[in-house]
Amino acid sequence: MACFCLLPIGWRPRATQSMVGGMKNTAPILCGLSVALFLNLALAGCSAPGPNDDNPVLITVSTDYAEGVPGESITLVWRFSMAENWHLYATNRNDSGFAPTVDLELPAGWTAGGLHWPPAVRYLSEGDILDHVYHEELVLLQKVGVPANAPLGSVVALTGQVEWLACKTSCVPGKDTVSIKIPLAEHHDGPPSAASTAALAKMPVPLPAGLLNPHWEGQKFHFEGTDGAVLSFMPTVDCGKLVNVIRDGHGPHLALRFEAEGETVGPVRGLVTIKEKGGSIRAFVADFPARLLSPDSAGG
Amino acid sequence: MRLMRLVLVGALLAALFAGWAGATISPGEKAPDFKLRDTSGQEHHLQVYLDAGQTVVLEWFNPDCPFIKKHHLNARTMNETFAAVQDQDVVWLAINSSAAGRQGAGLERNQKALVEYEMNFPVLMDEPGTVGRAYEAKTSPHMFVINSEGIVVYNGAIDDNRSPSKLGQMNYVQAALKAILSGGKVTKNSTLPYGCSVKYGK
Numbered sequence: 001m002a003c004f005c006l007l008p009i010g011w012r013p014r015a016t017q018s019m020v021g022g023m024k025n026t027a028p029i030l031c032g033l034s035v036a037l038f039l040n041l042a043l044a045g046c047s048a049p050g051p052n053d054d055n056p057v058l059i060t061v062s063t064d065y066a067e068g069v070p071g072e073s074i075t076l077v078w079r080f081s082m083a084e085n086w087h088l089y090a091t092n093r094n095d096s097g098f099a100p101t102v103d104l105e106l107p108a109g110w111t112a113g114g115l116h117w118p119p120a121v122r123y124l125s126e127g128d129i130l131d132h133v134y135h136e137e138l139v140l141l142q143k144v145g146v147p148a149n150a151p152l153g154s155v156v157a158l159t160g161q162v163e164w165l166a167c168k169t170s171c172v173p174g175k176d177t178v179s180i181k182i183p184l185a186e187h188h189d190g191p192p193s194a195a196s197t198a199a200l201a202k203m204p205v206p207l208p209a210g211l212l213n214p215h216w217e218g219q220k221f222h223f224e225g226t227d228g229a230v231l232s233f234m235p236t237v238d239c240g241k242l243v244n245v246i247r248d249g250h251g252p253h254l255a256l257r258f259e260a261e262g263e264t265v266g267p268v269r270g271l272v273t274i275k276e277k278g279g280s281i282r283a284f285v286a287d288f289p290a291r292l293l294s295p296d297s298a299g300g
Numbered sequence: 301m302r303l304m305r306l307v308l309v310g311a312l313l314a315a316l317f318a319g320w321a322g323a324t325i326s327p328g329e330k331a332p333d334f335k336l337r338d339t340s341g342q343e344h345h346l347q348v349y350l351d352a353g354q355t356v357v358l359e360w361f362n363p364d365c366p367f368i369k370k371h372h373l374n375a376r377t378m379n380e381t382f383a384a385v386q387d388q389d390v391v392w393l394a395i396n397s398s399a400a401g402r403q404g405a406g407l408e409r410n411q412k413a414l415v416e417y418e419m420n421f422p423v424l425m426d427e428p429g430t431v432g433r434a435y436e437a438k439t440s441p442h443m444f445v446i447n448s449e450g451i452v453v454y455n456g457a458i459d460d461n462r463s464p465s466k467l468g469q470m471n472y473v474q475a476a477l478k479a480i481l482s483g484g485k486v487t488k489n490s491t492l493p494y495g496c497s498v499k500y501g502k
Binding site for chain 2: 127
């Protein structure tokens with residue numbers, strides 16, 4: 001990744017080199033201080049530029065723990081930072097777009113789990129086009145298994161080929177190769193990173209029994225919200241055929257109409273989010289099997 | 301009289317509900333007829349092609365969409381798929397439903413794309429989005445194959461790789477055309493289209 005620094009006006013690389021070289025003979029202490037001050041200022045400003053309209057997505061990867069432990073797993077934290085008003089797509093059933101992919105290159109014996117996705121938001125465009133997207137930032141978690149025989153003290157590099165489609169008023173595809181070096185140790189030296197803990201807290205969890213009173217009524221599947229909360233249903237690609245998720249998938253109570261497919265309706269698969277009065281959002285995984293239609297249950 | 305009024309109101313409500321429910325053009329349904337002009341001003345009328353016994357392929361198009369570039373520039377999926385059946389009474393029409401001012405809109409841009417992508421079929425301009433909405437076209441590209449009886453026999457993606465850069469292994473439109481041109485049945489008649497959203501106006 002390129003690094004652009006804010007440098008003092010009039011700064012020229014050649015002049016700096018000769019200046020440092022010349023001063024080294026005459027005033028080493030002053031030079032050392034100057035160089036230290038200069039490097040300090042330069043490094044402070046020498047971070048990657050933020051995402052912008054020309055380069056709308058920046059990707060970094062980190063880990064939950066500073067070190068990997070043989071025989072255990074470590075979590076990769078893929079962070080996608082987006083420029084203002086741009087969005088990335090979720091893996092939910094979308095009418096358009098393309099969700100980011102990570103193709104991880106692993107050393108022998110290492111294993112990688114799937115990507116874990118936080119809840120997205122519904123994004124409705126002209127023409128009844130419904131997508132599920134992220135704005136500003138997307139953080140994905142991915143567990144990686146460290147082999148039990150991985151040598152302690154070694155450092156292992158993992159590289160991911162990342163591909164995405166970012167959209168604002170138009171769409172721009174992007175690709176990047178992102179690497180991370182993981183030192184291997186006998187045990188973790190500190191707690192997991194704040195970034196991984198925060199990302200984990202946002203991940204959807206299975207819908208607890210009884211919450212939202214999920215149930216079938218004929219060809220409709222109901223989620224009943226509590227007072228003041230707003231529910232959203234975001235189907236996954238393997239969800240049954242919904243009649244009109246744009247209308248049915250958002251509101252204080254949801255009555256999702258399903259089209260019969262043969263003698264069944266459903267399954268109901270996706271995420272349900274609950275936006276409380278105060279604005280906090282909880283996300284749950286909904287997974288209910290297809291229902292066999294009896295003659296008297298159709299059309300309800 | 302009162303009964304008639306009730307029937308009329310009922311029929312109107314039913315029609316509104318059907319539209320509001322968002323019924324899609326499913327395989328087996330009649331393709332909505334349309335007349336549109338291409339970038340050179342020539343009119344294309346679906347029914348005229350059908351009356352001539354032709355099979356019609358519709359491709360929703362936006363020259364600046366990365367997925368269109370994937371199939372028109374990085375690869376020549378559309379040109380090559382059409383070229384293989386061009387002499388078998390098949391018509392391929394690209395339709396651009398981008399509203400004025402939105403990505404890929406405008407006569408000039410599409411005239412240029414026709415040359416840039418060396419397209420061997422016309423681009424029809426649907427700036428108000430009327431035809432796009434009638435077909436419920438969601439993405440560019442979004443593909444429809446209509447047999448010579450005017451029935452939609454395929455609705456969905458061009459292939460099985462939704463990436464903006466990688467090509468699929470299975471070309472669904474090619475398979476559908478091969479089936480109907482040999483008198484067979486289209487086995488995979490519906491898939492989820494993929495691409496950029498069609499840039500409709502309000």
